[in-house]
Structure formats: C-alpha cells, structure tokens
Amino acid sequence: MSSLTSLDGLAAKPERAASGTRLAVRRFLRNRLAVVGLGVVVFFVLFCFVGPLLYSTDQTHTLLQQVNQSPSGAHWLGTDAVGHDELGRLMYGGKVSLIVGLSAGVLATVIGTLWGAAAGYAGGWIDAVMMRVVDAGIAIPALFILLVVSAITTPDLTGLVLILGLISWLVPSRLVRAETLTLKNRDFVLTLRAIGGTHARAIIRHILPNSVSTVIVAATFQIADAILLVAYVSYLGLGVQPPSTDWGGMLSSGMTAAYSGYWWLIVPPGLAIILVVWAFNAIGDGLRDAFDVRGRA
C-alpha cells in the first residue's frame, strides 16, 4: 500500500491543482451573475433555516378565524386556505424543497459519475451496453415516469429523493464518461497500471479526482434541475402530505385560489422557485467558465 501511495504522489500534481483552484475561484468571483446567484442561494438557505427562529408561525393547526387573508401588518404575505401564515409557510416549505432538491441532485450526480466512469473506463461492449441503458432512460421524459410512479404509490421524503435521483443521473453519466475516455490513456493512469495498480484504484484515485471540475459543474446544474423537478412533483400528485409542504405543493394548492384573486398564495412560492433554480444555474455557468470545462450550453 505505502509504496503505491508514494507513486500516486508522483502521478498526480498537487501544487498545480491548488493554484488551478485558486485561479478558478478568482475567475468565478469575476463573474457577476454567478456571484449574485451565490448570494441568492445563501439568502434562501438563511431564510428557510434561520428565518423560522426569528419569525415563528403555527404551520400545523388549522386556524379557521384567519383563512385567505390578504397581506397585512400581522401577516406580511397573507394567509392560506387553512389559515397558515404564508411567509412562515414559505420558509417551512422551502426547507423541504431545498433539502429534497439538493439530495436528489447530489444523488443523481454520484450515480451518474460512477456509471459514466465505469462505462468509459471499461470500454468495448460493456460501455456500449451501459450507454444504451442511458439512451433508453433519456428516451422516456422524466415527467412521464413521475406520473406513472404517482399512479402506483405516494412515496415519503426519502423515497422521493431516491426516485428523483434514479431518473435524473443520465446527463452527468454522459459527461463523466466523455471525461474518462480522455483520461484513461493518459500517462499517469498507464503508469499506475504498468506497476500493477488495480482498475478500481485507477478510477477512484486518478480518474475521478481529475474529473472533479466536470463533476462539480454537473452537480450544480443537476441541483437546479432537481429543485425544478421537485416543483412539479406535487403538481403530478407525488407531493409531501399536509400539513407538511414544499414550494411546489404551495403552488399547486394555491392554483385554484389564484382564480379567486388570492395572488399572494402563488406569486411568492413561484418566485422563490424561479429565483433558486436561476441562482443554481448561474452558479453552474460561472463554475463551468471558471474551470473551463465542457458542460451544457
């Protein structure tokens, strides 16, 4: 083990990686849209996780004496059909949206990375079969799969993360496979193989660390897409059950109310979704330019 570790040191180039990272950070900070995006994400994380401590509201009991009130001094964003304070609900639902979106996006990236690295590294017919599986997955639009799932079952939060992760790992797998194809014949991987390093070691210690920038960029876009997908989930009948909720759930349940003129039930959750998804996309864009990797246009 120890002799191989020292050879790993020869193969990778730690100083260059560090200065590369610093350069990337500098390039990222120069991208104004990306920095604004980062600010928006930080704001919403504080809003959803620290906000309820400063602005405490009752989000469990039905309060019939204060249903569908328009925004006022007592309820800044009004109240919904069962009397929950809308601003408090935005914090409460945002927690679910952010946690589910982040976990599903990260899960999808992890699955896609492992799948893509394995396929690209193996090559030949294994690669061909693995990538046809990806093609088949891409051929069925995610919303259709979600609707079929909703016909079968209503999952809990963990189940929801698993389902979303399992249907959205396809794009990162393609990106990582392409990256692996260019890395697997580079000298440091060939050297490792020549001195008897295993395939697993080549993938885990050399190919994946060198694909880190691609993976990070893919993960950021994946999180954006997952948060957007979570917003569709309640609309498609897979949502979290009341009294718990998420932004998509607030939007779906506010839809009928919107026709009665209760705009405050749909505009805040709608804007929150748009802002957060926009922010993650802007960050992803900035990271892609900063790391100078290929991603989506």
Added chain:
Amino acid sequence: MSTYSFLIRRVLQALAVVLLVTVVVFCLLHALPGGPARGILGPQATASQIAAFNHEQGLDKPLPVQYVYYLNQLVHGDLGMSYTLNEPVSQLITERLPKTLLLTVLSAVVGLLVAVPLGVWQAVRRNKPVDYVITTLSFIAYSTPVYFLGLILVLVFSQVLPWFPAQAPQGNSVADVLSQPQGLVLPVVAGAATMVAVFSRYMRSATLENLTEDYVRTARAGGTRPRAILTRHVFRNSLTPVVAMLGYYIPVLFGGALVVEQLFNYPGMGLLFWTAAQSSDYPVLLGCVLVISVATVTGTLLADVLQRVIDPRVKAGRS
C-alpha cells in the same frame, strides 16, 4: 467509418434502445402493489374477482412469458385494450397524437422564430447590456415551472385582460382544433417559453463560435461588409447545428405538452396519459410511453445523421 456503416450502426443502436425501453416500462408497470387488477376493480373486489381478471388479461402468467406475448402484439401494432375507456390503445393514441404533434410543432416553430434572432443578437452584442438582459431572462424562463407560467398567462391574459380563452380548443380532429386558433395562443406560448430559453443559448454560442472561424477573418480581410458576413456565412453555419439540436429536444417538448395539455384541458396525448395515470389505466400508460420513446429515439437518430450529413467535420465524434 463510411457513412453507410455509420447509418447501420446507429439504426441498430436505436433499435436496441427501443427494446430496452419496452423492458423498462414493462417492469415498471408490473412493479405494482396489488397489481393492475386492484386499480381497475377497486378496493372492494374479492380475491376471486381479482384472480378472474388476472386470468382474463393474461396477468397470471410468468413475467417473461407476458413480456414475449406483449412484444408479439407490439410487432402487430396491437397495444392492448384500455382498462377504463374500452377502446384499443392504438386507436386512442392515433386519435390524440396528431393534436399533440400540432401543439408541440407550433410551440417549437414559435420558440425557434423567437430564439434564433435573440441568440444572434446576443452574439453580436456579447458582453453588452443587451446580452446580459437576454441571458438573465432566458435563465428565468428556463427556471419557471411550465404550470406556473401557464397559470400566470391565464390569470393575466384571460382573467384580467379578457383577450384569450383559458381553455384550449376542444374537438376530435386537428381541423376542429385549428378552427379555434385564439384558444391555441396561451398553450403555445406556455410551451414555447422553455424552448426560447434553451435555443437562444445554443444559437448564441453557435454564432460566437463561428464568428472566430478563419473564414470570417478571410471575408473581413477581403472587404465583405460585417452584416453580409453575419447573414450569408455565420448565420447559415450556426443555424444548421442548432436546428439539428431539435432532435435531442423531443423529450422536453413532450414533457412540456404533458403539463400544458393538462393545464389548458387540451385533448391530446398528454391529457390522455394524465387521465390514464389517475385511473391506473396501465395499457394506455404503457402505449403512450412507448410512442414517446420511439419518437425520441427517432429524433436523436435523425439529429445524429443530420449533423453528420451537414457537417463533414463530425465523424461519429461521440465515441
């Protein structure tokens, strides 16, 4: 690799993908708690009723046997009977698919007509305020759930300003739908928005890439006016790959149609799929997913072939 062997290889790959899709969908739909019988006969059905239903529908045979049986039917164009509508699935789909195609094609055309000029404009004015504003707007459009956008459109352009109906045109045929064009406006706009966001980005980067090519410098050195370079050379070379991207975009268009059709009560395949999901009508779900997957795989195939034919530099570049 010659073009012919490339074509044959790509078509074989596409067939393999379609076969895989049938396996995936088949497995997904059979992973049901209580099976489809429970969904159709309701919670009050007795065990013997369920057994009779399963026997009648061939659902008591082993899964691989059911799969082979299903594939055989498929080859003969038989997608089974709908559980709830008592009509052959193939007939239901042939009735609805043209209307969905109308909606998606209209959205795609409108989307492209807006996206392409926007993208070129951004490329010409890159890193100027216009570029930033359009970039931000397209990110916002991309980040908006289609049903939220549709709802806002209805509230603004149907409730507040009574310009367009909130419901899509009804009718059995494409002609019926086309006879009420004002009802198509809001659904098409809702369907085109994401498209504008994505394709203006593609067009922008394609134009930017082409602007740095040697032939642009040559033309400029030869004294061709910038506008002529843009319209005669750069635009053409940028547009073709972007249009080919449409092939890869088909699943997103169908996903959008699913939401738009439900929201505006448009009588297409998306709405059929939606109702089928509510009533656990598995043959219909299976049939729709299959048709959409075949459309997607064909689209991807066409896009790959098109790119190879248009641009001789692309030589099976993906592997």
